[in-house]
Amino acid sequence: MTDTEQFPVRVEQPDRNGGNIFSRVFDELTAFCRSRSLFILHYCTGCGAIELPPAMTSRFDMERLGISPMVSPRQADILLITGYVSVKTLKRVMLTYEQMGSPKYVIGICSCTVNGGMYWQSYATAKKLNDYMPVDLYIAGCMPRPEAVITGLRQLMDKIAAGEANGWEDYYRRYDYYLGHQQRLFGETWQTPTDVIAEARHYGLFGPETLGDHTRLLEQHQAPLEALEMQLGLGAPDEVKA
Amino acid sequence: MHWSELAIELTLMPLVAFVVGLAMVLMMRKIAARLQRRVGPPLLQPLYDIVKLYGKRTQTSHGMLHEIGIVMAVGGYVAAETLLPVPGMNGIAEKGGMITLLYLTMIPSLGLALGVGQCANPNGSIGISRALTAMLAYDIPLVIVIAGVAIHFGTTNLVDVIAQQQAGGIATWGAVQMPLLAIAGLFALQGMLGKQPFEIYVAPAEIATGPMVEMGGKFLGGLFVMQCFQLYTASVLYVTLFLGGGENWIAFLAKAFAVLVIPMSIAFLFPRYRTEDMITMLWKWPVVLGLIGLAFVGS
Structure with missing residues (x-):
């Protein structure tokens, strides 16, 4: 995953209330193609x-x-x-x-x-x-x-063609709500490799409900991902030889 | 030739190749659909797919080599298109020839290997090692076929090859003069396109599309563009070597699409071989056919 803090990233926000006519045409073309290719x-x-x-x-x-x-x-x-x-x-x-x-x-x-x-x-x-x-x-x-x-x-x-299927944005805007339900089911130590909060900032979807009690709980338990140890065979080295 | 004419030709040739390639992808999917008694995708489906993939909001890059790899994969084919003469446009085909073209068609696989290597996905690594093995398998018959054609026409210049075939009519076409090499060439074509039974490196159900597994958004879009070029390059090369190139655009396109129907019709009727079976098959039958054909060349 690209570290979004290392690279200067400029995200174009789709302007839904007008804007440049070419960008509007292009947005509509993209929305149409999105709806026709799933x-x-x-x-x-x-x-x-x-x-x-x-x-x-x-x-x-x-x-x-x-x-x-x-x-x-x-x-x-x-x-x-x-x-x-x-x-x-x-x-x-x-x-x-x-x-x-x-x-x-x-x-x-x-x-x-x-x-x-x-x-x-x-x-x-x-x-x-x-x-x-x-x-x-x-x-x-x-x-x-x-x-x-x-x-x-x-x-x-x-x-999708009408631009109404924006459920994915809700996951970033109300991450705390979804994370709360996940923690209720999987336990307090639940974490995924994806940094959802950083992604919310990246897409410009960071809102007041992105952070909350549950994300604070996540921060307490969050451990950095470590690569698994490389290992040949399924058992201990001795068993592999035999 | 004036430099501005050359510049126009060098721009137009890859663009034409892309548009024809889109139609070829559509034809491939339509043939698959008809063989499975389905309706198949609508007319502009390949274009919708590419626009959608480039329009994704998330573009997950795994690093610089990942991005360069895709550029190499597309760029290798774009360079190859300028060496493939089409009716009315020769580009830099006279300066290139078959050997340069053969070399350029290998660059996409190598670029893909670089890009996939950085994704560090085991499925991708298995896929790309299979893709390079497949390249090794189909290159032996392909080199024999291209050597045979070069010896027969006494030149490696593709413009000369086309001119000789068009001057003599159908009786001097490569396919009539060297039928064994033409059949061996069809085997190599099947391997080059990576279609079943030689579809060892995509294998969606086994290694999750192999090299494409970590590609999303514009990276997958780049590979879709590459597929258009790949179909075009393979079929136009075959038409140039064996079917006398194109006298005009209608004959040229008819031949190019007709050549592709053969591997496509075979592809969707068969499952795929294992890697070692593919190598055994490609190093045995087309090589033997090609060598016998080579013995008769020039006699």
Whole structure:
């Protein structure tokens, strides 16, 4: 990750109330292209994943809308989470979400991401996805059929083209709120490799609710990341020889 | 030639290559879609993808070499386009020739290796080591094919090669005169494009797109641009060597797109080989075919 303090960074803020006519045309072109080209990263540990292959392949064909699957968080625009997320998988979801490049969108599929669904009484699942990260679109159902998935994606495309799908900005503006829910679930020592507060400053999205009680708690526990020790083989050196 | 004409040609040739390359990417995705009984992407989809990637707010750079690597990857192909004669424009093709072109088409892989190396992602490292191994595999038949063509026409100058084929008509085309080399060239083309069954270094389900794994935003956009140039360079080189270049733009584009249909149609019907199987295959069949073809060249 580039250290934003070492390089002088000038961030152009999109001016929504007019401005230069060329920049407005360019912004609209970019918004249109963003809505017509969406790379999806699937996070399918729940049961809704089974409805996605038909949405992608010959019957419903997402690619005609410009939507295609991608495999790495750096490349993806949409994080698509199907079905319930357990506490353990939610940690991985958070790590994935913070690595994605903005503008990024989150879609929750199935009832379990909306309110816990049939796992509402379970001690091991996260109930409401939008407590932990901003969700741009929910597609409810148990499970939603491919038609519903495609309809939901079209709604997201319309929102992006209109410049309304700005959930990712909310994560920086109200980081304290989201971090609080994460700490409630993962414990006080929870930290991710991404410096969200520095990124909020970088994007010019630092607001009064970015910092709070929970970020102060994070600062107390935050330890700098250290590289893992390089090691060949799985066991101790002696076992490798044998 | 006046310098201003040359400057215009050197600017136009990569631009034309990019626009044609966009259409080739679209054709590739459409062929994949039709083979899988889908509708496929809309007309301007490759352009939407590139504009969107360059318009991302987050551009995660892993350092200076990461950025230079992408510039090398695109720049190597931009330089190669100025050495590839197209109808009406020769650029600096007369001063370059096949050997310079062959050298320039290797630069993108090396640039990518530099850039990916700095990302320090294990999937990326595996991917780029596979990409360089793949280059080693397809370069042997490619060099044999290019040597055969150079011996047959008595020159390494691509402008002369085209002129000789166009003067004699279809009977003097490389593909008619040297069918074995043309078949070996198709194998090398498949390897050069990195398409299935030789898609060992992208392998999305296995190593998460290999070299592209840490690329987001403008870096991935640069690689998408590179893909346009790559398709154009490979097919135009094949057309120049074996199908008599282009008498006019219509014939030229028809030939270039028709050549690409062959590897694309094969690609989406097959899974991929392992690395060692790819090397065994490419060092065996196209090399044997190419060497037999080389023996008949000039006789």
